[in-house]
Amino acid sequence: MDAELSVQPVAAASTIKRKINWYLWGTLFIIPEIVLFIIFLWVPIIKGIFYSFYTIDFVDGNHFIGLANYLSIFQDELLLISVKNTLFYMALGILIGFWVPPLIAIAVSELKWFQGGARIIGYLPSAIPAIVLYGMWQWFYDAVGPINSFLQTLGIPQLQFFSPKLAMGSIVLLETWQSFGAATLIYIAAIVGIPRDIYEAAEIDGASVWQRIRYITLPSIRTLMLLLLLLQVITTSQGFQAQLSMTDGGPNNATLTYLLWLNHTAFRDLDFGKASAMGSFMFFVLILLSVLYNLLQRRGEKA
Known part of the structure; x- marks a missing residue:
């Protein structure tokens, strides 16, 4: 013992x-x-x-100016324009782009054959380099490009894709086509993880395809959809690459997002102090939105 x-x-x-x-x-x-x-x-x-509290001068040195950079942001007329364009860009991204990946993932998961090929085809746009992507879509959107040529064969008037009214929507359509494949694979992985016994039991009980999607698939991937929605909001709030490459914020500042304005302030106007203040302001706003989202999510789970 x-x-x-x-x-x-x-x-x-x-x-x-x-x-x-x-x-x-x-x-x-x-x-x-x-x-x-x-x-x-x-x-x-x-x-x-x-x-962000300094004037950045590579010749005379940096000088502390307190909140002057932050005040200059709110005194600039481009603030309202860039924030409005950014919110419009985010809204279009959610309305057009957010729903495409889960819908395609659900459709692919319901296929009885060719699922592997559909996944590969869907992911291919994500593998295209950015410089090739923007050049290709510049050609697509051209006045004599394939889209307008096809519309003319149908008797539809030519569309000015980079007009003030259509420019932002054209960019969102481009980015949706380019990025939906990666998100679709994430949704497919989540759907594959749902126990097949549940679907088999639903089929035995006579559930239709729509009923299986509504009562089994969508509730099972709801948490993932909320997470990807938050990530998309954060990503689209920082959108500037496509706007810079396709329109450089034009025409008439129609696609000038907040981050593109920050980029112009830093590298075109060489006002690095103000650009630092703009980046810091955006950083704190995104943190606040993330905290608010987590609080609302926890309150919803408790309810």
Whole structure:
């Protein structure tokens, strides 16, 4: 009996030692990633907030000016224009782009054959380099491009895709085509993870395809849809690459988003202090939106 009692502390100590070694080696493996994460993400964020209180001058040096950069943001007439365009861009992204991946994922999951080929075809646009993508869609949207040529064969008047009214919608259509494949694969993975017994039981009970989608598929991927919605809101709020490449914010500032205005302020006007203030302001707004979203989600789960 005494021998058994003496063995137990030794075994417990050995288990604790193995766990410590396991956590130690795991920590050593992730230290390089943590260091890179701090250097290339948090250090620029902190320095950006710091520089937002200065005028950046590479000749005479930096000078502390307090909140002057932040005040100049709200005094600039481009603030209202860029915020309005950004909100419009976000709304179009949700109305047009957000619903495409789950709908395609559900349709592909209901296929009895060719599911693998459909996944590959859907993902191909995401593999196209940006420079090729924008050049290709410039040709698509051209006055003598394939879209307008097809419309003319149907007797439909030529569309000016980069007019003030259609420019933002044209960019959203481009980005939806380019990015829906990756999100579709995420939704397909979530749908595949739903137990097939539930679908089989529903089929035995006579449930139609729409009833299976409505009462089984959609409730099962609801959390994922909310998460991807939040990510899309954050991503579209920072949209500027397509606007810069396709229209450079035009025509008449119709596609000038907040981040594109920030880019122009920094690299065209060379006002790095104001640009830092704009980036810091956007950073705090996105944090506030994320916190608000999490609070609303937790309140909804409790309800």
